[in-house]
Amino acid sequence: MSERAAPAHVTLEVVARHAGVSPATASRVLNRTTRVRDELRERVLAAADLLGYIPNAHAQALASASSRVVGVICHDVSDPYFAAIASGVMRAASERGLLMMLASTFRDPAREIAYVSTLRAQRARAILLISSGFQDRAWERAMSAELDPYLRGGGRVAVVSRHRTLRVDTVLPENRAGGAALARALLDLGHRDFAVLTGPRALTTVSDRLRGFRDALARAGVDLAPDQIVEGAFTRDGGYDACSGLLQRGLRATCVFAITDVMAIGALAALRDHGLRVPEDVSLAGFDDIPVVRDLSPPLTTVALPLAEMGEAVMALALREPPRRRSRVARFDGAVVLRASTAPL
Amino acid sequence: MSERAAPAHVTLEVVARHAGVSPATASRVLNRTTRVRDELRERVLAAADLLGYIPNAHAQALASASSRVVGVICHDVSDPYFAAIASGVMRAASERGLLMMLASTFRDPAREIAYVSTLRAQRARAILLISSGFQDRAWERAMSAELDPYLRGGGRVAVVSRHRTLRVDTVLPENRAGGAALARALLDLGHRDFAVLTGPRALTTVSDRLRGFRDALARAGVDLAPDQIVEGAFTRDGGYDACSGLLQRGLRATCVFAITDVMAIGALAALRDHGLRVPEDVSLAGFDDIPVVRDLSPPLTTVALPLAEMGEAVMALALREPPRRRSRVARFDGAVVLRASTAPL
DNA sequence: ACGTTATCAGAAAGCGCTTTCAGAAAACGC
DNA sequence: GCGTTTTCTGAAAGCGCTTTCTGATAACGT
Numbered sequence: 001m002s003e004r005a006a007p008a009h010v011t012l013e014v015v016a017r018h019a020g021v022s023p024a025t026a027s028r029v030l031n032r033t034t035r036v037r038d039e040l041r042e043r044v045l046a047a048a049d050l051l052g053y054i055p056n057a058h059a060q061a062l063a064s065a066s067s068r069v070v071g072v073i074c075h076d077v078s079d080p081y082f083a084a085i086a087s088g089v090m091r092a093a094s095e096r097g098l099l100m101m102l103a104s105t106f107r108d109p110a111r112e113i114a115y116v117s118t119l120r121a122q123r124a125r126a127i128l129l130i131s132s133g134f135q136d137r138a139w140e141r142a143m144s145a146e147l148d149p150y151l152r153g154g155g156r157v158a159v160v161s162r163h164r165t166l167r168v169d170t171v172l173p174e175n176r177a178g179g180a181a182l183a184r185a186l187l188d189l190g191h192r193d194f195a196v197l198t199g200p201r202a203l204t205t206v207s208d209r210l211r212g213f214r215d216a217l218a219r220a221g222v223d224l225a226p227d228q229i230v231e232g233a234f235t236r237d238g239g240y241d242a243c244s245g246l247l248q249r250g251l252r253a254t255c256v257f258a259i260t261d262v263m264a265i266g267a268l269a270a271l272r273d274h275g276l277r278v279p280e281d282v283s284l285a286g287f288d289d290i291p292v293v294r295d296l297s298p299p300l301t302t303v304a305l306p307l308a309e310m311g312e313a314v315m316a317l318a319l320r321e322p323p324r325r326r327s328r329v330a331r332f333d334g335a336v337v338l339r340a341s342t343a344p345l
Numbered sequence: 346m347s348e349r350a351a352p353a354h355v356t357l358e359v360v361a362r363h364a365g366v367s368p369a370t371a372s373r374v375l376n377r378t379t380r381v382r383d384e385l386r387e388r389v390l391a392a393a394d395l396l397g398y399i400p401n402a403h404a405q406a407l408a409s410a411s412s413r414v415v416g417v418i419c420h421d422v423s424d425p426y427f428a429a430i431a432s433g434v435m436r437a438a439s440e441r442g443l444l445m446m447l448a449s450t451f452r453d454p455a456r457e458i459a460y461v462s463t464l465r466a467q468r469a470r471a472i473l474l475i476s477s478g479f480q481d482r483a484w485e486r487a488m489s490a491e492l493d494p495y496l497r498g499g500g501r502v503a504v505v506s507r508h509r510t511l512r513v514d515t516v517l518p519e520n521r522a523g524g525a526a527l528a529r530a531l532l533d534l535g536h537r538d539f540a541v542l543t544g545p546r547a548l549t550t551v552s553d554r555l556r557g558f559r560d561a562l563a564r565a566g567v568d569l570a571p572d573q574i575v576e577g578a579f580t581r582d583g584g585y586d587a588c589s590g591l592l593q594r595g596l597r598a599t600c601v602f603a604i605t606d607v608m609a610i611g612a613l614a615a616l617r618d619h620g621l622r623v624p625e626d627v628s629l630a631g632f633d634d635i636p637v638v639r640d641l642s643p644p645l646t647t648v649a650l651p652l653a654e655m656g657e658a659v660m661a662l663a664l665r666e667p668p669r670r671r672s673r674v675a676r677f678d679g680a681v682v683l684r685a686s687t688a689p690l
Numbered sequence: 691a692c693g694t695t696a697t698c699a700g701a702a703a704g705c706g707c708t709t710t711c712a713g714a715a716a717a718c719g720c
Numbered sequence: 721g722c723g724t725t726t727t728c729t730g731a732a733a734g735c736g737c738t739t740t741c742t743g744a745t746a747a748c749g750t
Contacts, residue, residue, distance in 0.1 A: 009498065011736055022700045027738060037698065052494055057466045058412065059736035061403040062705045069446070069467075077422065077447075078432035078636075078653075087423035090449045099463065101414070102422075102447040104435045118444065121402045122414075149397055153354065236636065265640050272642070291423075291581065295610050297617070297642045308423075356706055367730045372708060382728065404706035407735045 010051045019047040030055065061123060069099040070315070071119035074130040075107045079235075079262060080290040081307065085130050085160060088311020096319070098125065107234070109134050116146040126156035126318040130311075132234070133161035133204030140165045158318035160310060162204040169317040170329045171310050175205055175287075178303040178334030179212030182285060185301075185336045186255050187220050190345030191283065195228040195253035197242045197263050203234070209259050209287055228253055232263060239266025247274045254282060254345055261286035261293045261302055268296060268341070279343035289337060298340035305334050355396045364392040375400065406468060414444040415660070416464035419475040420452045424580075424607060425635040426652065430475050430505060433656020441664070443470065452579070454479050461491040471501035471663040475656075477579070478506035478549030485510045503663035505655060507549040514662040515674045516655050520550055520632075523648040523679030524557030527630060530646075530681045531600050532565050535690030536628065540573040540598035542587045542608050548579070554604050554632055573598055577608060584611025592619045599627060599690055606631035606638045606647055613641060613686070624688035634682060643685035650679050 016026035021040050028034045029044040061067040072089055074082040093100045105111040119127050147157055158169040199206045214224050232242030239258050258264035264286030271278055278284050278298055286293060289304035313330050361371035366385050373379045374389040406412040417434055419427040438445045450456040464472050488511060492502055503514040544551045559569050577587030584603055603609035609631030616623055623629050623643055631638060634649035658675050
């Protein structure tokens with residue numbers, strides 16, 4: 001049994017020797033850091049090509065104390081909201097020649113912190129938290145405990161969504177204003193009785209949207225009955241279940257606001273399953289404007305957020321030079337898009 | 346201007362010194378590779394905790410010649426098909442304590458190859474190609490040129506979709522059989538006149554589905570008129586445009602098959618915009634069963650693929666021990682799901 | 691023609707770990 | 721009770737690069 005030795009890895013040194021230069025020179029040629037005599041340049045390039053040289057990114061990172069990867073942490077890649085933002089991040093990363101490490105927490109806040117630690121170990125150039133703003137004292141403390149040393153060590157951090165105490169660059173969808181704008185638009189349609197399907201209250205995304213919505217109603221003298229506010233999981237089925245529960249217990253509203261489009265999709269199904277027509281019997285509105293909702297029927301009224309743009313922004317924010325001491329906030333307005341899922345009363 | 350020196354990084358050596366042991370011992374404790382006297386163990390752990398030690402993954406990878414990251418290359422994170430598969434991969438990765446590097450090619454085959462090279466440089470433990478099977482002689486040659494040395498060096502590769510000559514582990518959705526099953530189901534409904542919205546023919550995903558569909562029709566003595574087959578981009582808008590073109594030039598079919606659900610969503614919109622009702626005027630079917638299509642109205646008839654499962658499978662295939670010499674194929678059947686978008690003739 | 695500055699290349703010192711290798715200490719056998 | 725095996729720990733050699741630092745040439749000015 002002849003064991004074939006693993007083909008010796010082609011290292012920089014091998015390339016250098018083959019080209020008759022020192023590793024230092026080879027490195028300089030391959031990284032274009034310094035002028036090198038043309039003749040040597042050619043020889044190195046030819047040797048690298050011939051030998052199929054692939055640099056070892058780990059060695060490079062170790063020696064140069066910097067890496068080309070950015071870490072992105074989101075709740076769920078398969079959720080269209082995060083997918084859209086991640087797509088924007090991806091575009092921004094590839095423009096800069098950076099690689100993206102993507103982690104799904106599957107909505108477990110503890111895992112979010114664990115991933116930050118892992119990304120620190122990877123010496124990620126930046127860590128981007130594409131979250132929904134989990135507002136929990138202990139959690140934010142633990143998160144800060146991870147983030148602060150990382151920042152002090154030169155790491156970059158930016159987040160999407162409002163956090164209470166995290167002092168980092170933030171991409172802030174104007175959830176509160178968006179909720180208010182939506183409420184006004186619905187009031188304009190003549191609605192006075194509303195129901196809301198919320199997600200977990202611990203998320204700022206949820207509480208901000210709800211607050212904006214409720215405040216705008218109040219300003220118009222309209223009350224939101226507590227029993228018409230139902231909490232559900234941040235998923236399609238969460239929306240379905242929340243809406244079903246509401247219908248069971250008695251829906252007293254002419255218009256339902258689902259705190260995210262994803263939940264609205266579930267709500268639409270629940271309403272339909274319950275024999276209600278949208279918008280004839282009840283109007284329905286969502287939030288986010290994920291791509292698919294315009295193709296529902298009826299197309300969903302929602303608050304449009306520039307998700308891909310937000311993804312690019314969070315990357316840009318994290319990487320901007322020089323790193324500002326004060327953390328900055330990039331605000332993104334939501335635009336109410338009235339579609340056929342809402343009708344005048 | 347007092348310059349505050351960057352806080353010296355906490356390295357293994359610092360931890361070791363603080364615990365009064367050698368770096369070797371500290372390493373052993375932190376990696377549980379060998380028994381270490383309990384007393385020393387405690388001291389090392391305490392020191393690591395106290396100092397907030399974060400290992401340097403690059404140094405680890407370099408020294409141990411192995412890394413904990415797997416690379417995943419797909420066309421577009423924000424496409425629900427890829428997102429669903431990526432989600433499965435993500436789950437499989439996190440179960441194994443691996444990190445996922447995700448790259449979008451934005452449908453550029455050249456970029457796919459470039460990313461493989463980059464992932465090679467990252468010494469990714471495995472490279473997963475979540476593609477649609479680009480069948481191009483030159484491309485496959487170039488891809489093999491990247492993959493073969495990687496495999497020889499101990500790398501693992503697995504792909505989703507059929508490729509003509511790539512000799513790697515494959516997760517194979519039974520596109521052809523699925524297309525055939527769908528055709529039979531539609532024939533059973535009484536349809537005899539079909540139109541097909543295809544994606545780029547260069548993709549095996551497209552050609553296999555089309556072939557299965559067409560063959561099954563032929564077997565039933567039904568012809569597919571060439572002018573009723575329209576090619577569009579692999580996106581919602583591609584489906585919309587293709588369908589619009591078809592309608593413009595005259596649709597002579599009672600049933601339209603869109604080669605993917607994403608395209609079907611666009612087609613549905615186009616049909617509607619053209620004043621046609623689905624399924625009363627024309628039936629519509631897709632392929633994939635991405636989550637949202639059951640919530641369209643009418644819900645879309647389609648061929649259901651276990652996308653997340655396929656994602657887990659492609660990871661499992663790549664990582665299975667020992668690495669088999671012969672490449673293996675994991676087949677996944679599609680199940681026809683009849684929903685309201687198709688009606689008996 | 692000679693000193694001076696500007697270019698370019700190589701030697702060598704790490705970057706922060708893992709992992710042999712070998713030695714010291716402890717446990718064992720008879 | 722002494723050789724032998726077993727356990728545990730440390731020294732040190734790398735992993736494959738980047739990057740000073742230094743020296744050798746070449747280009748320049750006068």
